[in-house]
Amino acid sequence: MPGTVQSIERAAAILQVVAASGGTLGVTDIAEAVGLAKTTAHSLLRTLLHVGFVEQDRATGHYAVGAGLLRLGSHLDVNELRARSSNWADALAARSGHAVRLVTPAGDDEVVVVHHVFRPDDSAQVLDVGSTLPARSTALGRVLLAHSLGRRTPRAAAGTAAAELAEIRARGWAVERGEQHPGRGCIAAPVRASGGLVVAALGINGPVTSLFDGRGAPRPLLVGMVTDAAAGVSRELGAGGG
Amino acid sequence: MADRYVLAVDQGTTSTRSLVFDRGGRMVAVRQREHRQYFPKPGWVEHDPMEIWANTQRTAAQVLADLPGGGEVVALGIANQRETTVVWDRATGRPVTRALVWQDTRTADLVAELAARPDAALVAERSGMAIAGYFSGPRLRWILDHVPRARERAERGELLFGTMETWLIWNLTGGPDGGVHVTDVTNASRTLLMDVRSCRWDPDLLAFFDIPAAMLPEIRPSVGVLGLATALSPALPIAGALGDQQAALFGQACFAPGEAKCTYGTGSFLLQNTGTELVRTRSGSISTVAYQLAGEPVHYALEGSVAVAGALVQWLRDGLGMISSAAEVETLARTVADNGGCYVVPAFSGLLAPHWRGEARGLVAGLTSYVTKGHLARAVLEATGWQTRDVVQAMAADSGLSLPALRVDGGMTTNNLLMQFVADALDTPVVRPMVGETVSLGAAYAAGLAVGVWSDVEALRRNWHRAAQWTPSPVRSLALTAEYPRWERAVELSIAWGAP
Numbered sequence: 001m002p003g004t005v006q007s008i009e010r011a012a013a014i015l016q017v018v019a020a021s022g023g024t025l026g027v028t029d030i031a032e033a034v035g036l037a038k039t040t041a042h043s044l045l046r047t048l049l050h051v052g053f054v055e056q057d058r059a060t061g062h063y064a065v066g067a068g069l070l071r072l073g074s075h076l077d078v079n080e081l082r083a084r085s086s087n088w089a090d091a092l093a094a095r096s097g098h099a100v101r102l103v104t105p106a107g108d109d110e111v112v113v114v115h116h117v118f119r120p121d122d123s124a125q126v127l128d129v130g131s132t133l134p135a136r137s138t139a140l141g142r143v144l145l146a147h148s149l150g151r152r153t154p155r156a157a158a159g160t161a162a163a164e165l166a167e168i169r170a171r172g173w174a175v176e177r178g179e180q181h182p183g184r185g186c187i188a189a190p191v192r193a194s195g196g197l198v199v200a201a202l203g204i205n206g207p208v209t210s211l212f213d214g215r216g217a218p219r220p221l222l223v224g225m226v227t228d229a230a231a232g233v234s235r236e237l238g239a240g241g242g
Numbered sequence: 243m244a245d246r247y248v249l250a251v252d253q254g255t256t257s258t259r260s261l262v263f264d265r266g267g268r269m270v271a272v273r274q275r276e277h278r279q280y281f282p283k284p285g286w287v288e289h290d291p292m293e294i295w296a297n298t299q300r301t302a303a304q305v306l307a308d309l310p311g312g313g314e315v316v317a318l319g320i321a322n323q324r325e326t327t328v329v330w331d332r333a334t335g336r337p338v339t340r341a342l343v344w345q346d347t348r349t350a351d352l353v354a355e356l357a358a359r360p361d362a363a364l365v366a367e368r369s370g371m372a373i374a375g376y377f378s379g380p381r382l383r384w385i386l387d388h389v390p391r392a393r394e395r396a397e398r399g400e401l402l403f404g405t406m407e408t409w410l411i412w413n414l415t416g417g418p419d420g421g422v423h424v425t426d427v428t429n430a431s432r433t434l435l436m437d438v439r440s441c442r443w444d445p446d447l448l449a450f451f452d453i454p455a456a457m458l459p460e461i462r463p464s465v466g467v468l469g470l471a472t473a474l475s476p477a478l479p480i481a482g483a484l485g486d487q488q489a490a491l492f493g494q495a496c497f498a499p500g501e502a503k504c505t506y507g508t509g510s511f512l513l514q515n516t517g518t519e520l521v522r523t524r525s526g527s528i529s530t531v532a533y534q535l536a537g538e539p540v541h542y543a544l545e546g547s548v549a550v551a552g553a554l555v556q557w558l559r560d561g562l563g564m565i566s567s568a569a570e571v572e573t574l575a576r577t578v579a580d581n582g583g584c585y586v587v588p589a590f591s592g593l594l595a596p597h598w599r600g601e602a603r604g605l606v607a608g609l610t611s612y613v614t615k616g617h618l619a620r621a622v623l624e625a626t627g628w629q630t631r632d633v634v635q636a637m638a639a640d641s642g643l644s645l646p647a648l649r650v651d652g653g654m655t656t657n658n659l660l661m662q663f664v665a666d667a668l669d670t671p672v673v674r675p676m677v678g679e680t681v682s683l684g685a686a687y688a689a690g691l692a693v694g695v696w697s698d699v700e701a702l703r704r705n706w707h708r709a710a711q712w713t714p715s716p717v718r719s720l721a722l723t724a725e726y727p728r729w730e731r732a733v734e735l736s737i738a739w740g741a742p
Contacts, residue, residue, distance in 0.1 A: 077567065077569060077570045077573050078573070079569040079570060079571075079572040079573050079656075079657070080567050080569040080570060082569065082656050082658075083567075083568070083569035083653070083656040083657075084569075086656045086678070087678065090676055090677070090678060090709055091268075091269075093676060093709065094266075094268050094676045094677070094707070095268070115656075116710070117676070117709045117710065118707075118708055118709055118710060118711070120676050120707035120708075120709070121707070122707055122708050125708075125711070126713075127658070127710055127711065127712065129658055
């Protein structure tokens, strides 16, 4: 392709690999993935580190997407996010029969509700857009914690079992079973923007007895609805795949 | 029993959409196709009826193919852009000219001339609406006057007139080969040619506008079988048709007097059901037909159309470049606590309801060096709220009906700041339904009701679920009532500014 800058192309390829890996690759793997000599990849990674587009775990040497890049991605306006997610959120509430919330990060330990669709039973409910929820004790918050790799590890994440967050990342959804309010539960999934960055969490809130079966497992049908809706919003935001 | 579905065609200004709804009123499939906008001269807006017909066939076939197995689509309902006018050759099915779209203003001189006639009062008295280029009758007259041989051919019965639902129904039911030439009563009521009480074409109005009766479609109820759409596979009964804003009223389940909906799109369209008695208007809202179930009396509505709502936000984005997406107006508006004394009157091409002042021009009032773009953004959103209050006050004066709650739909309903402002400005709860596709849902409801998918309107009412509610704050409502005269003054100034 004429007129392109090779080093930017290479840096972009590296960022794509780093973002897709979820912070599991070192310089050797990254160089191999993009087909560059290790020294070339290393010098590009050092530049990306310098501008804050990647971060490096001191213990493992693995690279992850950096806060600077996340800030670019999170420039997605919350009101825009609500507008773009609205059809999916409405359909999720209508199909699941439960209230729907979309949250984005708000500081280290909290998430903020940016969209709320009522439970479709016409009972009295109050719109809680703008209110904050604790990150650790809610499924919506845990989804965001699980995908906060690369950023300075939030205090909340530090207190949550790394294994649990890894599991949320691997399976693509999180649950809450009475931790925040007794008898109340939530099933939530990540919403990704273009480039695959997780920018929000989408979930349904309802009685534990409705969301989980007798053995305490979330009902697969509801999990499917939540992950489908989150994938739908992600596609709307330009995330690839799915 | 297999699932029963209803197909809705929403023939809109920019696109044609085919949607399928289940018995719960939930959308299960949708296909959409945009059509070309023709602007041959300033103020002229045209669509190609053949393109729209092709898009209707294509999206309907696609959406029927999308459906999961096991279900059965049992009826078709149509909602259409209102007042857009088509005239075509009965024998060939070819339009004699492109459709004159509701936004088209070429009839302004004709309308002024007609309005100046001594017998012009007949129009408002008989049709329920004052003469305006907004309606389809003057467009039909323009075509008869300007397309070569159109009038003589129309008088010989060779040409047919219709609004978009009429054009589509005629084609769906066979076109030149036995197509059914009908219109629904809501669309007929927007021609200025129909007696709004008897719901028949009025010979005096036809004489006034010089329209040959031979070219007019038969007026039919909105809910009831109109014909068999043999152009679709499988063939479906066309069992409902409504103008788009009336369809939204139906889709919002506003079946009782006083119940009202407002659609916030490019403009805003507020309709309030007034029951089976026609309300004579004095305060700037218009009386229109809401819907009619076959064998039942006509239900009427008051309508308040506002030309510029979301279009003002688009202007902030495209004209001023202050925001990069429409939704960001809320972010910008929330950077400040109030409007800073600033008011924006978006009279870009005059003011519609309740002022009806075509000469008014937009203005920004109250500028001081204190005002920032945040205040402007707030004033832009508040303009839509204030205009809603203007319309609601006019309707209350005309109908005497109180407004229990305002049901809202359209793109701007994701704007929480605006929706809360509307609730506070009206001192009335504002509620948003779970299904935002109220226009196509209304068309589906009309058709499904006619063929028994739903037993009665109460069954439709049970499908309506609240997705969000904005409750007025008594303190804010009082404050806004005190502030309202400032807005009214800004409106007066915008009218004065545009005066010759």
